[in-house]
Amino acid sequence: YYLCDINVLEINLMKKLIITLLFAIIGITSYAQDTIRFDTNGGFTQVITTDANAKQEYAYLRSYFAGKISNYKNAVQVEDAENGKIILKANKNFRVTSDKLMGRPIDYDGIEKFDITIDCKDKRFRLKIDAVRYSYNGYIIMASNGGNIKQREKIFSHENEDYYLTIQQISNIESFNEKRSEYFSKLIADLKAYIKQQKKEDDF
Numbered sequence: 001y002y003l004c005d006i007n008v009l010e011i012n013l014m015k016k017l018i019i020t021l022l023f024a025i026i027g028i029t030s031y032a033q034d035t036i037r038f039d040t041n042g043g044f045t046q047v048i049t050t051d052a053n054a055k056q057e058y059a060y061l062r063s064y065f066a067g068k069i070s071n072y073k074n075a076v077q078v079e080d081a082e083n084g085k086i087i088l089k090a091n092k093n094f095r096v097t098s099d100k101l102m103g104r105p106i107d108y109d110g111i112e113k114f115d116i117t118i119d120c121k122d123k124r125f126r127l128k129i130d131a132v133r134y135s136y137n138g139y140i141i142m143a144s145n146g147g148n149i150k151q152r153e154k155i156f157s158h159e160n161e162d163y164y165l166t167i168q169q170i171s172n173i174e175s176f177n178e179k180r181s182e183y184f185s186k187l188i189a190d191l192k193a194y195i196k197q198q199k200k201e202d203d204f
Contacts, residue, residue, distance in 0.1 A: 036181045042132035042163040043114070048188060049124050052199050054084045057120040060198045062086060064191060065116075077115070084120030089113070092183060094136075098171045101140060107152070108170070110136025112180075113160070127191070129184065134166045135159045 038044050050057060058081055065088060066072045078087035091113045099105050113135065117128040135158065142153045158165075170176050 036184055038177060038180070041130065042180075043128070043130035044184070045126065045128045046188065047124055047126050048192060050192065050195050050199075051123065052195050053122045054120040054125075055081075056199060056202070057125050057195060058084045058086070060195045061118055061120070061125065061191065063198070064194045065090075084118075084125075086116075086118040088116045090116050094179070096170055096172075096176055096179075098169055100169055100171065101155070104140055106155070106169075107139040108136050108166075109139065110134050110166075127188065132163045134161045134163075136161070136166070 036044050036046065052060065062079065065075075065086070069075045069088065069090060075088045075090060076086075077089060078085055080086075091111045094108075094110055094112050096108050097105050098108065111134065113131075113133045114129050115131040117126075117130070119126040119128075137154050137158075138156045139152050139154050141150050143150050
């Protein structure tokens with residue numbers, strides 16, 4: 001009698017453990033799918049699932065970026081409604097600090113430029129970020145009057161530098177890419193939420 005109770009208890013515990021492990025595996029898989037892995041040129045490609053068809057995705061994503069990118073018409077490289085393809089030139093501001101000048105910190109204030117390519121299919125779309133490049137200014141703090149007056153002075157400027165040249169000058173690569181990952185992760189979340197909201201409004 002007691003042995004039967006113990007076996008039943010063990011079986012129930014095993015069931016709970018298996019269910020817990022399955023949820024954990026699902027969670028890990030889901031997280032892995034959402035993780036951004038940059039390639040050697042600073043870009044990435046990710047497929048995002050939706051509840052919309054390709055035609056809806058195209059219309060919603062075009063609407064999203066038209067509202068977010070100033071001078072959208074100049075940013076557009078391709079708008080192909082028939083094939084569900086959009087290619088845009090975009091940019092974002094960034095600031096990082098390095099210490100590559102005689103041990104003195106250098107502030108990099110710049111613009112990260114990149115191309116966005118979107119390919120729409122039913123229930124999913126592919127987001128590709130590539131052609132990553134930078135324009136930036138470098139600043140250091142200069143002291144004068146015996147150190148009493150400190151000013152931020154620009155010491156160099158670069159236009160359209162490629163990914164490698166910029167990265168070599170940044171001392172903390174992990175932090176730099178973490179901030180980039182946060183930015184693009186938020187962009188993906190915003191796109192998914194926008195499509196969901198627009199579809200909900202259309203399906204009233």
